[in-house]
Amino acid sequence: TADRSVFVCNSVGDKIYVDFKDNIPCVRLLNATHQIGCQSSLSGDVGVLHLLESEENLDWVLSSGPDPPYMVMLESTLFTRYNPALRLVLINESHFLCSHNSYVFVSGFSPHASCPNENSGVYTEKYSPSLAHCNATVWNPLGNNLSYEEFDFPIFSLKDDNDTQAMRQCYMDHNRPVNGSKPRYPLCAMQLFSHMSAVTDTATCMRRNSIAMSLNPEFVCDPLGDVNIWALSKPLNVTEKGHKPGESVIIAAARLDSRSFFFDIAPGAESTASGLVTLLAVAHALRNATQEAQLNTTIMYTFFHGETFDYIGSSRMVFDMERNQSIIDLDNVHSVLEVGQVCLWLHSDPVSRRNSSIDEEVVKLIKNLNSSAKSLNFSVEEPGSSQALPPSSFQRFLRARPIPGVVIENHQSTFTNRYYQSMYDNSDYLNVSYPPGLTPEEQLDFVTDAAKSLAKVATLVARALFVQAGGNGTRFNIEADELLVSRLLYSFLVMPNNSWFHVFFSPGNTTTNFYIGVNQQMSEPTILVQFMLANLTGSVVNTTQENCNNQKENEDDKETKHREGFCVRSTCRTTKAVSPAFELEEYTSSNYSTWTESRWKSIKGRIFLVASHDLEMLTLGVGVGVLLTSLLLTFFISSKADILFNSGREPTNATY
Numbered sequence: 315t316a317d318r319s320v321f322v323c324n325s326v327g328d329k330i331y332v333d334f335k336d337n338i339p340c341v342r343l344l345n346a347t348h349q350i351g352c353q354s355s356l357s358g359d360v361g362v363l364h365l366l367e368s369e370e371n372l373d374w375v376l377s378s379g380p381d382p383p384y385m386v387m388l389e390s391t392l393f394t395r396y397n398p399a400l401r402l403v404l405i406n407e408s409h410f411l412c413s414h415n416s417y418v419f420v421s422g423f424s425p426h427a428s429c430p431n432e433n434s435g436v437y438t439e440k441y442s443p444s445l446a447h448c449n450a451t452v453w454n455p456l457g458n459n460l461s462y463e464e465f466d467f468p469i470f471s472l473k474d475d476n477d478t479q480a481m482r483q484c485y486m487d488h489n490r491p492v493n494g495s496k497p498r499y500p501l502c503a504m505q506l507f508s509h510m511s512a513v514t515d516t517a518t519c520m521r522r523n524s525i526a527m528s529l530n531p532e533f534v535c536d537p538l539g540d541v542n543i544w545a546l547s548k549p550l551n552v553t554e555k556g557h558k559p560g561e562s563v564i565i566a567a568a569r570l571d572s573r574s575f576f577f578d579i580a581p582g583a584e585s586t587a588s589g590l591v592t593l594l595a596v597a598h599a600l601r602n603a604t605q606e607a608q609l610n611t612t613i614m615y616t617f618f619h620g621e622t623f624d625y626i627g628s629s630r631m632v633f634d635m636e637r638n639q640s641i642i643d644l645d646n647v648h649s650v651l652e653v654g655q656v657c658l659w660l661h662s663d664p665v666s667r668r669n670s671s672i673d674e675e676v677v678k679l680i681k682n683l684n685s686s687a688k689s690l691n692f693s694v695e696e697p698g699s700s701q702a703l704p705p706s707s708f709q710r711f712l713r714a715r716p717i718p719g720v721v722i723e724n725h726q727s728t729f730t731n732r733y734y735q736s737m738y739d740n741s742d743y744l745n746v747s748y749p750p751g752l753t754p755e756e757q758l759d760f761v762t763d764a765a766k767s768l769a770k771v772a773t774l775v776a777r778a779l780f781v782q783a784g785g786n787g788t789r790f791n792i793e794a795d796e797l798l799v800s801r802l803l804y805s806f807l808v809m810p811n812n813s814w815f816h817v818f819f820s821p822g823n824t825t826t827n828f829y830i831g832v833n834q835q836m837s838e839p840t841i842l843v844q845f846m847l848a849n850l851t852g853s854v855v856n857t858t859q860e861n862c863n864n865q866k867e868n869e870d871d872k873e874t875k876h877r878e879g880f881c882v883r884s885t886c887r888t889t890k891a892v893s894p895a896f897e898l899e900e901y902t903s904s905n906y907s908t909w910t911e912s913r914w915k916s917i918k919g920r921i922f923l924v925a926s927h928d929l930e931m932l933t934l935g936v937g938v939g940v941l942l943t944s945l946l947l948t949f950f951i952s953s954k955a956d957i958l959f960n961s962g963r964e965p966t967n968a969t970y
Contacts, residue, residue: 336474342510342912353510354468361385385504422732425460434624435709445702468506499926512912517901539833539892546885547604547613556638568593572828580829583744595772598850610784619891624907627891628707650719657724666716675718686777741807765800818845852884
């Protein structure tokens with residue numbers, strides 16, 4: 315009976331509602347001082363659906379529409395903070411939903427800040443005030459700060475074309491005004507659920523987390539976090555933490571995360587994937603050379619996570635180094651070479667270079683990069699000597715102490731990436747394209763022009779690193795694999811679920827989302843990069859699976875990776891990428907990242923038909939009338955029960 319009741323209820327619900335299959339909301343994030351993002355009411359926000367086809371018909375939503383409140387569905391080209399009409403939508407608190415499609419903004423669109431990580435880098439009032447707060451260079455001039463504002467209504471992105479078509483059809487059939495006339499009931503309405511549990515700021519939500527009100531306490535927020543991934547060109551003793559006497563390490567770094575306005579859409583093609591893929595190709599190109607040569611300096615290939623949110627990963631590594639919780643300390647760091655949005659501008663810090671010894675190493679590193687570039691028949695350039703270092707993980711090392719370093723970027727001053735930290739920073743923008751008619755497997759093995767360019771940069775970086783580490787650049791033929799780079803780009807930006815990636819991992823069917831997520835489990839991109847780095851830098855061991863799993867120094871040793879029948883021994887490891895603020899319980903820290911993500915109960919959206927207000931009131935009135943009539947009738951019957959239900963029984967002394 316219970317199963318039958320559930321089936322009946324579900325059948326009725328299916329007849330009333332059409333649920334969205336693939337919708338991605340803007341969610342709430344919190345830091346030491348603010349809350350940002352979006353949320354719905356506890357029971358979900360409801361409104362009449364209106365398709366915003368142009369700015370001109372926005373007046374229908376704001377003033378002339380007869381059936382408020384409205385849920386606005388708009389094309390992504392209208393989703394911009396600099397659109398005056400849209401600002402009215404935001405100010406008037408109409409709820410809206412963005413249709414995710416192939417349209418892009420020709421002039422660019424970046425919902426990120428114009429000065430990324432403004433308060434967490436090296437430039438402060440104490441360290442070169444003239445360069446602090448992007449006073450000298452506004453790095454992201456297209457940034458409209460939309461991702462850092464608070465909206466007390468839900469905003470969703472639709473990825474499924476069937477959902478978009480169903481909404482359009484519902485609007486056309488029931489809601490579209492004809493010749494300015496009022497549409498007739500029933501109207502198509504929408505309900506969005508995205509209620510967030512956390513409020514105010516990180517300190518408040520972490521305090522609520524610590525209050526145990528029951529045996530099963532409910533947490534309201536979680537710190538953003540994942541893991542940093544690194545591998546060494548030669549093994550070091552990892553059982554002893556802290557300083558390694560006589561060891562010198564070059565950190566070759568790239569970031570592992572990105573974001574956009576919607577938390578589950580972070581393709582990060584140029585801002586993240588280009589540098590990440592290049593560094594993986596560098597590690598692979600140097601594998602044989604570093605194993606054969608006796609280098610004076612160890613190369614540490616490092617992928618920092620959470621750099622978008624005030625340098626979570628790099629600040630944690632520096633924090634661990636300062637407290638002897640890392641395999642090396644800052645005294646072991648020879649220099650840093652960071653690969654950012656890949657191209658050929660070599661940035662360095664003008665302040666630390668005032669120290670002659672620092673400047674000498676920076677000049678040497680730049681000379682090695684120039685020499686490698688000439689051997690590949692192209693050139694690299696430096697910006698002005700007084701220009702600040704762009705937003706980069708290297709800044710967190712400089713914040714601890716002066717260290718030689720260079721950051722490779724694709725811009726001289728302001729970003730050339732017109733879609734920085736947005737959902738449009740994708741494979742199309744990076745020009746990862748394929749001839750028509752190719753099957754997925756043929757696309758996987760097709761070397762694109764973008765792959766050729768990144769492979770060239772990877773070769774340059776690999777050769778420069780090898781010489782910087784003490785190697786003889788003329789002895790080895792160091793060159794990045796174009797096919798490897800092309801496969802990495804295809805796998806991260808186009809189709810992770812392919813035959814090549816399946817050798818290492820079984821990813822999902824959607825393009826990679828580089829959003830860091832919360833500190834509960836490793837994200838899919840993190841696992842992919844970990845296995846890729848282990849296989850590209852390690853060596854295959856001819857042994858059984860059981861012996862492979864047993865080749866460990868201790869339970870925490872992860873130097874062996876067993877996938878699909880072969881064993882790889884590698885120096886690849888992971889360490890925490892969680893802000894030190896949460897270990898120190900300094901939730902209002904101005905020195906470390908304090909970003910948290912709110913928890914939620916349900917994320918969903920649906921459309922349905924709604925009757926007119928007059929009909930609803932009539933139905934309510936009839937219902938109340940029936941109820942009162944029933945009560946009166948029940949009272950009357952109850953009071954006259956003796957008369958109405960007298961059975962006319964015969965006296966007990968009656969005889970026959």
